[in-house]
Amino acid sequence: MxxxxxxxxxxxxxxxxxxxxxxxxxxxxxxxxxxxxxxxxxxxxxxxxxxxxxxxxxxxxxIPAQLEGTRGQARIGATLHKRLGLRSWQAFVRNGKRVRAGDRIDFGGGVTAIAGPKDADGAIALDFEGDEPVELLLERAGQMPLPPYIAAKRPTDARDAQxxxxxxxxxxxxxxxxxxxxxxxxxxxxxxxxxxxxxxxxxxxxxxxxxxxxxxxxxxxxxxxxxxxxxxxxxxxxxxxxxxxxxxxxxxxxxxxxxxxxxxxxxxxxxxxxxxxxxxxxxxxxxxxxxxxxxxxxxxxxxxxxxxxxxxxxxxxxxxxxxxxxxxxxxxxxxxxxxxxx
Missing domain, CATH: 3.40.1780.10 (QueA-like)
Known part of the structure; x- marks a missing residue:
C-alpha cells in the first residue's frame, strides 16, 4: 500500500x-x-x-540509553537500540560520519566504548570497555531516551526518569x-x-x-x-x-x-x-x-x-x-x- x-x-x-x-x-x-x-x-x-x-x-x-560523548574534538551522540552481547550494543549515532571502526568514544564518567563497523542503515556497534555491567555504566552516563518529538522541544530532566x-x-x-x-x-x-x-x-x-x-x-x-x-x-x-x-x-x-x-x-x-x-x-x-x-x-x-x-x-x-x-x-x-x- x-x-x-x-x-x-x-x-x-x-x-x-x-x-x-x-x-x-x-x-x-x-x-x-x-x-x-x-x-x-x-x-x-x-x-x-x-x-x-x-x-x-x-x-x-x-534503560538510560541516550549517551553524549566525544571522539577527539567531535561531539558524538548515541542512542542504544539493540543488545548484541554482554558488553556490546548496536546504536544509532549522531555525527556518525566522524566515527570509524576502532575509534574510542568517551561518554564521560569513566564510560568509554570502541566503535565497530557501520551497518547498511548507518547503525554502529559499540563495545563498552571495562568490567562493570553495561547497565551500571548507563546509570552513570546515560539519559532517558525521550522520543525525538519531545526531546526537540525540551531537555530531558529528573521527572522523566519516573x-x-x-x-x-x-x-x-x-x-x-x-x-x-x-x-x-x-x-x-x-x-x-x-x-x-x-x-x-x-x-x-x-x-x-x-x-x-x-x-x-x-x-x-x-x-x-x-x-x-x-x-x-x-x-x-x-x-x-x-x-x-x-x-x-x-x-x-x-x-x-x-x-x-x-x-x-x-x-x-x-x-x-x-x-x-x-x-x-x-x-x-x-x-x-x-x-x-x-x-x-x-x-x-x-x-x-x-x-x-x-x-x-x-x-x-x-x-x-x-x-x-x-x-x-x-x-x-x-x-x-x-x-x-x-
Missing part, C-alpha cells in the same frame, strides 16, 4: 510534553465496532471492560517505553481486579527503531528493525484459557500486540516465545491473538498508525484521529489514550 495513504495533519501544539497527572486522568477515545466513538477517561476502564477480559502489559524497563517508566517495568532492556501502559496506576489496576478484569505481563524490549520514519513510498518496501521478546509458558497457557472461557484479550500497547501476534499460530493458539520479531502489521492482516488494543495516538505515516488501521480500518482511524485532533486530545508518548475494540 502507498505510505501516503496513512498521512494526516497534526497541529504541533497537540504533541504532549508531559503526561497527565494523575496518570489515569488522561483522556481516552473509545472506538467500538464499525461506528461507535465516545470520549472517556482512562479511569473509566473498569466500567467499559467486561469481567473475564484480560489486559496484557509489556513489563520491559527503559514519567517515562510504567508501573509494570521490571525487565531491563528497552530504549523506548511501552507508552500505552503509562496511564495505569495501582488504584486503577485494583479497580479492574474488583471488576473481574484479569492482567498478564510479557516482555518485548522496545528498540529505537520504533521512532524511525518510514522512508519507503510503499509499505512492502519498508523493513522493520528486530526486537526481542518473551512469553513464558505459564503466560501463554493463561491467555489461551481466557479465550477458551469467552474473555477478550486486549493488548495494552502495540508492543504487546506485536509480540502476541508473533507467538500465535493460524489456529489462534498463543505459544511460548523467546526470540526476535520483525512483524509488520498493515491493512489486510488477519489478527489471531487479540480482540482489542489500548494505545496512544501515533505519528502520521508511521508503522504504528498502519497497525491501528489494520485493526479498525484505515478510513475509520482517519476519522477517529480527526475527531481526536478537533477535540483537543494530546498525542504521542506522553499523550492521551485510545481503546480500539473491533
Amino acid at each position: 502507498r505510505v501516503d495513504l496513512f498521512d494526516f495533519d497534526l497541529p504541533p501544539e497537540r504533541i504532549a510534553l508531559r503526561p497527565a497527572v494523575p496518570r489515569d486522568a488522561a483522556r481516552m477515545l473509545v472506538a467500538e465496532g464499525p461506528t461507535g466513538l465516545s470520549d472517556r477517561i482512562v479511569s473509566d476502564l473498569p466500567q467499559i471492560l467486561r469481567p473475564g477480559d484480560c489486559l496484557v502489559f509489556n513489563d520491559t524497563r527503559v 514519567d517515562y517508566q510504567t508501573m509494570f517495568a521490571r525487565e531491563d532492556g528497552a530504549v523506548a517505553a511501552p507508552t500505552a501502559a503509562l496511564h495505569f496506576t495501582p488504584a486503577l489496576v485494583d479497580a479492574l481486579a474488583v471488576r473481574g478484569v484479569l492482567t498478564q505481563t510479557l516482555t518485548l524490549h522496545v528498540g529505537a527503531g520504533t521512532f524511525l520514519p518510514v522512508k519507503a513510498q510503499d509499505t512492502q518496501d519498508h523493513h522493520m528493525h528486530a526486537e526481542w521478546g518473551r512469553i513464558e509458558p505459564q503466560a501463554a497457557d493463561r491467555l489461551n484459557a481466557v479465550r477458551a472461557a469467552g474473555g477478550r484479550i486486549i493488548a495494552v500497547g502495540t508492543t504487546s500486540l506485536r509480540l502476541l501476534e508473533s507467538a500465535t499460530g493460524e489456529d489462534g493458539i498463543i505459544r511460548p516465545f523467546a526470540d526476535e520479531t520483525r512483524i509488520f502489521i498493515t491493512p489486510g492482516y488477519r489478527f489471531r491473538a487479540i480482540d482489542g488494543l489500548m494505545t496512544n495516538f501515533h505519528l502520521p505515516r508511521s508503522t504504528l498508525f498502519m497497525l491501528v488501521s489494520a485493526l479498525m480500518g484505515r478510513e475509520r482511524m482517519q476519522a477517529a484521529y480527526a475527531h481526536a485532533i478537533a477535540q483537543g486530545y494530546r498525542f504521542y508518548s506522553y499523550g492521551d489514550s485510545s481503546l480500539l475494540l473491533p
Whole structure:
C-alpha cells in the first residue's frame, strides 16, 4: 500500500510534553465496532471492560540509553537500540560520519566504548570497555531516551526518569517505553481486579527503531528493525484459557500486540516465545491473538498508525484521529489514550 495513504495533519501544539497527572486522568477515545466513538477517561476502564477480559502489559524497563560523548574534538551522540552481547550494543549515532571502526568514544564518567563497523542503515556497534555491567555504566552516563518529538522541544530532566517508566517495568532492556501502559496506576489496576478484569505481563524490549520514519513510498518496501521478546509458558497457557472461557484479550500497547501476534499460530493458539520479531502489521492482516488494543495516538505515516488501521480500518482511524485532533486530545508518548475494540 502507498505510505501516503496513512498521512494526516497534526497541529504541533497537540504533541504532549508531559503526561497527565494523575496518570489515569488522561483522556481516552473509545472506538467500538464499525461506528461507535465516545470520549472517556482512562479511569473509566473498569466500567467499559467486561469481567473475564484480560489486559496484557509489556513489563520491559527503559534503560538510560541516550549517551553524549566525544571522539577527539567531535561531539558524538548515541542512542542504544539493540543488545548484541554482554558488553556490546548496536546504536544509532549522531555525527556518525566522524566515527570509524576502532575509534574510542568517551561518554564521560569513566564510560568509554570502541566503535565497530557501520551497518547498511548507518547503525554502529559499540563495545563498552571495562568490567562493570553495561547497565551500571548507563546509570552513570546515560539519559532517558525521550522520543525525538519531545526531546526537540525540551531537555530531558529528573521527572522523566519516573514519567517515562510504567508501573509494570521490571525487565531491563528497552530504549523506548511501552507508552500505552503509562496511564495505569495501582488504584486503577485494583479497580479492574474488583471488576473481574484479569492482567498478564510479557516482555518485548522496545528498540529505537520504533521512532524511525518510514522512508519507503510503499509499505512492502519498508523493513522493520528486530526486537526481542518473551512469553513464558505459564503466560501463554493463561491467555489461551481466557479465550477458551469467552474473555477478550486486549493488548495494552502495540508492543504487546506485536509480540502476541508473533507467538500465535493460524489456529489462534498463543505459544511460548523467546526470540526476535520483525512483524509488520498493515491493512489486510488477519489478527489471531487479540480482540482489542489500548494505545496512544501515533505519528502520521508511521508503522504504528498502519497497525491501528489494520485493526479498525484505515478510513475509520482517519476519522477517529480527526475527531481526536478537533477535540483537543494530546498525542504521542506522553499523550492521551485510545481503546480500539473491533
